[in-house]
Amino acid sequence: MDGAEQPKRRPRVRRGSGELTVADVARQAGVSPMTVSRVINRLGNVLPETRARVEAAIAALDFVPNPAARSLAGRPQCRIALLHSNPSAAYLSEFLVGSLAGASETDAQLVVEHWDGGDSPVRLAQRLTDHRIDAVLLPPPLCDDAALLAALSASNLPLAQIATGAPVAFADAVSIDDEGAAHAMTCHLLALGHRRIGFIAGDPNQTASALRQAGYARALRDAGLDVDPDLIVPGDFTYRSGLDASERLLSQVPRPTAIFASNDDMAAAVIALAHRHRLDVPHDLTVCGFDDTAMARAVWPEITTIRQPVADMAHRAMLRLADRVRAAASPDVRAPLHEELAFTLVERASDAQPHEK
Amino acid sequence: MDGAEQPKRRPRVRRGSGELTVADVARQAGVSPMTVSRVINRLGNVLPETRARVEAAIAALDFVPNPAARSLAGRPQCRIALLHSNPSAAYLSEFLVGSLAGASETDAQLVVEHWDGGDSPVRLAQRLTDHRIDAVLLPPPLCDDAALLAALSASNLPLAQIATGAPVAFADAVSIDDEGAAHAMTCHLLALGHRRIGFIAGDPNQTASALRQAGYARALRDAGLDVDPDLIVPGDFTYRSGLDASERLLSQVPRPTAIFASNDDMAAAVIALAHRHRLDVPHDLTVCGFDDTAMARAVWPEITTIRQPVADMAHRAMLRLADRVRAAASPDVRAPLHEELAFTLVERASDAQPHEK
DNA sequence: AAAGAAAATGATACCGCTAACACGATTGAA
DNA sequence: TTCAATCGTGTTAGCGGTATCATTTTCTTT
Structure with missing residues (x-):
């Protein structure tokens, strides 16, 4: 040993989590870390062959970039x-x-x-x-x-x-x-043979409500039927409003053979009220809803509805x-x-x- | 200007987002960034006075540490x-x-x-x-x-x-x-004056079901009532099962005056069926549920239930x-x-x- | 074919924070 | 009184990426 004093600092303890880094990938692919970064971020100016090599290395090592490091290194937080x-x-x-x-x-x-x-x-x-x-x-x-x-x-x-x-x-x-969906649903009811189709509108403060009603009306017109204003009753998307609305519809003579509610909660209310009137759903009354929320499958019978890919x-x-x-x-x-x-x-x-x- | 060549590198463009850093806080408080870090992370060994100064600086600047940097710098990912x-x-x-x-x-x-x-x-x-x-x-x-x-x-x-x-x-x-909650609900029904209280059990595969039933039974026993096995019917937490269960309960003579369903979906089913039987809820039949899910407020009347702070x-x-x-x-x-x-x-x-x- | 432009890649310095260590000032024990 | 343990704080060196610039290679152009 020489007499010179050893450097005071010993090699630092690694803090790293032992996870893979771009450097590992770079080594495996025989390129620099920067090139790996370029490949990952699809920045141009990388030879197709190089890119392929890097991509192979990434796949081989099953490398996933560390998001924290990524965002720290310049990418704006979000x-x-x-x-x-x-x-x-x-x-x-x-x-x-x-x-x-x-x-x-x-x-x-x-x-x-x-x-x-x-x-x-x-x-x-x-x-x-x-x-x-x-x-x-x-x-x-x-x-x-x-x-x-x-x-x-x-x-x-x-x-x-x-x-x-x-x-x-x-x-x-x-x-x-929304308009098209309501149109499609109404056409579906028409195709089943329904001619008196009640409609329960949604909350007038939500813009989708008017669209759904428009789709309903257009389908009727397309089929050459009149849009009977008595068959359109207001609602506000709540179960409670559906109860009131369906009461009004079911008391009409002749009774509608189908009711299209602007959402599932109101459709569920229609079913409940129909049952109270001793009507079988769907035998005596067809009911359909809109949205495909949990309610549509919670009740019985389960509700035919429009699914939005939320x-x-x-x-x-x-x-x-x-x-x-x-x-x-x-x-x-x-x-x-x-x-x-x-x-x-x-x-x-x-x-x-x-x-x- | 001297003839010596200028260093090639110009001052780098700052990439920073302009947000505050520990360094800013440190400057404001007249300490080092490390001390700021210590205060933030409640590590010991900081003079109360220093801590106060740093905390004041943090508050004054409205500083929020950058989580990305934090986790990158050693804190294990999670x-x-x-x-x-x-x-x-x-x-x-x-x-x-x-x-x-x-x-x-x-x-x-x-x-x-x-x-x-x-x-x-x-x-x-x-x-x-x-x-x-x-x-x-x-x-x-x-x-x-x-x-x-x-x-x-x-x-x-x-x-x-x-x-x-x-x-x-x-x-x-x-x-x-769960047991205590079911007990409390049952006591509530007893306090209202109910004596024939039907119970709809939950899915036997979920452990909470048995507890809820046990709470129901204990409350009855505490009140000196017999637990009538006919008043306990199986269910599986679905609306459909609630329909079947309540049909069984409502056809009994004398009819129960209250039904305690193990969850809200089944309670909603009880209400629906009660209406079909021309029973007014709650006048002719009290219904209550468990969980306080959306269903409890979706139906009418809204369901009395047990709220879990999910x-x-x-x-x-x-x-x-x-x-x-x-x-x-x-x-x-x-x-x-x-x-x-x-x-x-x-x-x-x-x-x-x-x-x- | 030599000079110049463009493309591909590498080298370096950070981003903001904290682990590990260094160090002076106290404090306590021998 | 001297030396060691402790405490409070500062210093340094990364964490794992990427922006920026430097360098090398390749392709044009005249």
Whole structure:
């Protein structure tokens, strides 16, 4: 041993979690870490052959980049709020599942915020920016609140409306064709042979309601039938309103042979009331709903309804917002995009051909 | 200018997002960044006076530490899976909201995973560890699946059972006192004056079912009443089963004056059937449920039920798991903790005193 | 074919925070 | 009084990526 004093520092203890890093992949592929990063992020200027080698290495090692490091190293953080008004809304869980999937895909953080209208929209916007929220996801019914939309937009927050009937110019929107779906359902009832079809409208404050009613009316007209105003009764999407509405419909003479409710809760109410009137569903009365929420399969008979791909919608909206937040600095701010996803008519047990008396 | 060549590198462009850092706080407080970190993480060995100064600086600047940097700098990552079997279960959204709150508090990542029993439990465990899941949150009914629990535990994954009736020794558990809650509800019915109280049992595969039934029976015995086996009918938590069960109860002579269903879906079915029998709820028949899911407020009259603080439960479980994952390296592995949260009896419109005929 | 432009890749320095260690100031024990 | 243990705080070196610039290679162009 020489007399020179040893350097004081000993080799530091590794803190690393032992997980793979870009360096491991780089070694395996015989390139530099930077090239690996380029491949991962699909940045151009990588020879196809190199890219292939790196991709092979990634696959071989089953490498997953560390999101924390990623976001720390320059990629802007991205916190997206899901603003809801009703924590027990039936669609919320599907909503969350979809958003969460989108969030983890884009390495965004999902923050669930609640707003019941107690604060003013402006205060809410303030609260959100204080919480460093970068964008907001708006499920119904909040997606149709004009004052809210205005306030959030004024705070320069990118917005996404989900399942709205009236997309605004300054927000992204993902929805289904409510009018078309209601049209399809009505056609389905017509095809079964129904001619007197009652319709229970939805909450007039939600934009989708009018669209659904329009689809119903168009289908009747297309079939050469008159739209009888007596067969259209108001509702507000609650079970209770469905009870009142169906009472009005079922007391008519002649009674409608089918009732199309604007959502499943009201459809469930129709079934309950029909049973109280000693009517068999679907033998004496066909009932159908809209949304395919848990209620549709909770009751008996299970309700024929329109399925909205809620999880998908939330997923798409999430990706779109993350994109927008990350691209905010760049010059090419894309115009808001209004996307329409396909709905499905799911036939269950509450519909049948009209019964000849 | 001197002739020496300028260093090639120019000052780098700042990539920072302009957000505050520990350094800013340190400057403001006149200490080093490390001391700020110590204060934030409540590590000991900081003079109270220094701590106060730092805390003041944090408050003044409204500083929030960057979670990405935090986890990158050593704190072990923490990915927790919420494993569910039914994406549209009524409680799932509350569940997610609570878990998400816990996740953001502890800087853990929540991953939602679905399992319908298609894969073997062992394969599932494999899949989870492949996805680098560190711990698993189990809501009902999965929290009672013995094979699943065994497989996950064998993979060394910390587990938390939520709302289970039978906590296992090797998992954390957060639940309510199902037996006590059922007892309380039954006492409530007795206090109203009911003596013939029907009971609809829950799915025998879920451990909470037996507890609820036991609570019902104990309350009757406490009141000096016999437990009439004819008044206890089986169910499986579905609306459909509630329909069958209540048919059996309502056809008895004398008819029960109250029916206590083990969950809200079945209670809703009781109401529907009662209406079909031209019975007014609650005038002719008192109905109550359990869980306080969306169904309880969807139907009319709204159902008197037992509220489980699902969001809180998920929240607590989440914190516990994050703790456990982070403490995994340390020697003092705490014993699993079984926690019991308070329930609430929420009175709505489906109960009343028995009506004298 | 030489010079120049463009493309591919590498090297370096961070992002914001904290583990590990260093070090001066107290405090306590011998 | 001297030396060691302790405490409070500062210093250094990463964590695992990526922005930026440097360098090398390849392809044009005249």
